[in-house]
Structure formats: C-alpha cells, structure tokens
Amino acid sequence: MHADLERILELVTGATANLPVERLDVHRPDKWSIAQILEHLEKTFASTAYILNRCVEQRQAKAKPTTLGQRVGTWVVVDLGHFPSGRRSPDVALPTGTPAAEVMASLTTSLHRLDSAAAMAEAMFGPRVKLANHPVLGAFNVRQWRRFHLIHTRHHMKQIAALRPGT
Numbered sequence: 656m657h658a659d660l661e662r663i664l665e666l667v668t669g670a671t672a673n674l675p676v677e678r679l680d681v682h683r684p685d686k687w688s689i690a691q692i693l694e695h696l697e698k699t700f701a702s703t704a705y706i707l708n709r710c711v712e713q714r715q716a717k718a719k720p721t722t723l724g725q726r727v728g729t730w731v732v733v734d735l736g737h738f739p740s741g742r743r744s745p746d747v748a749l750p751t752g753t754p755a756a757e758v759m760a761s762l763t764t765s766l767h768r769l770d771s772a773a774a775m776a777e778a779m780f781g782p783r784v785k786l787a788n789h790p791v792l793g794a795f796n797v798r799q800w801r802r803f804h805l806i807h808t809r810h811h812m813k814q815i816a817a818l819r820p821g822t
Contacts, residue, residue, distance in 0.1 A: 659801040660770045663808045667693070667762065670815045679755035681818060689818050691750035692811045693758040698748040699807065700765035703800055706787040707772035711779055718785035721793030728792045733802045738810035745790040769804070773797045 656664070671679075671689065682688035687695065710717055721729075731737050753761060776786055777797040785794035795803060 656767070656770045657773065657801055659805045660766055660773075663805055664763065664766060666808055666812050667696070667759075670812045670819075671759065674819065676755050678820065679758065683818070686818075687750060687814070688755075689815050690753070690755040690758050692814055693762050694750040694753045695744060695748050696808060696811060697753075697758065697762040697765045698750070700762070700769045700804065702747055703787075703804065704765060704768040704772040707769075707776040707797070707800070710786045711772070711775045714779070716780060716784055717787045718794035719788055721785075721788070725791070725793030729789075729795070729799065732792060732806055733795070733799050736806050736809075738806050740810075742791070747790075773801060 671693070674689070679690040679693070680688050682691070706717060731739070780786060780797075782798055783796055785796050786800075788794050789803065792803070
C-alpha cells in the first residue's frame with residue numbers, strides 16, 4: 656500500500672482503537688457520529704477508486720479544466736496540508752447510515768481499492784497527468800488524490816478525537 660494510504664489506515668485505526676461499537680453512533684447535536692464520519696471517508700475513498708478505475712478501463716483521463724480558485728484551493732489543501740472547516744460534504748459522500756459494525760470493514764476495503772486504482776492509474780498515465788476532478792478543488796493527478804485523502808482523513812480524525820470518551 657502507498658505510504659499516504661497506509662498512514663490513513665494507521666490514523667483511522669488509532670482513532671478508533673478500543674472504542675466499543677455502541678460508541679460509534681454517539682454524536683453531538685448537528686454533528687456526525689464517529690460511524691458517520693467513517694462512512695463519509697469510506698464513500699470518498701470508494702468514489703475516487705471508481706473514477707480512477709474508469710480512467711484506466713477507458714484509457715482516458717476524465718479531468719476538466721480548473722479555475723484559478725480551484726488551483727488556489729488545491730494548493731491550500733494538498734500542498735500546504737490545511738483542510739478548512741465548515742464546508743458541506745458533496746452529496747455523493749454524505750453518510751446514509753451504514754451500520755456501525757460494518758463501517759470499519761467497508762472503509763478498509765474501499766481504501767485498498769483506492770490504493771489499487773491509484774497504482775494502476777499512475778502506471779498507465781504517469782505521475783503528472785490530471786485524471787479526474789475533485790468536486791470542489793478541480794483536477795488532481797494520482798499524487799494529489801492520495802495526498803488529498805490523507806489531509807481529509809486527518810481533518811476528520813480531529814473530529815473523532817473530540818467524540819471519544821473523556822474529551
């Protein structure tokens with residue numbers, strides 16, 4: 656597994672270690688539960704894996720031109736590593752209620768699929784080709800997709816830490 660994606664697995668495992676399954680559904684008003692955060696991450700991994708696999712299958716990048724604002728956003732998130740708070744998730748990544756007991760297994764499976772799809776896409780297109788667009792930040796190459804998911808996961812691990820008992 657690529658180092659960035661391996662780090663994601665370490666972060667998630669560490670954040671949820673020794674956490675009873677029933678604790679995964681606890682949340683604060685107007686906030687997601689731990690299970691919902693994990694489901695959201697799983698959906699983002701699965702979505703990226705899907706689009707990268709489509710690029711490989713069709714032997715064609717799907718990226719569209721990006722705006723200056725998107726390029727600045729990519730620089731802030733991907734290059735500087737700052738994930739701003741308060742942005743609503745795209746609908747495709749909203750949690751739908753996957754049972755808490757299934758969330759971790761599903762997340763791990765989707766992360767492995769993302770790793771495989773990214774490796775195949777990078778082998779086919781190289782490291783610099785913009786393959787697909789993030790719904791907010793615009794076109795990413797494989798390195799940027801991996802890095803985005805790591806920064807995004809770090810952002811959500813802070814939220815999980817705040818929901819753990821004793822915080």
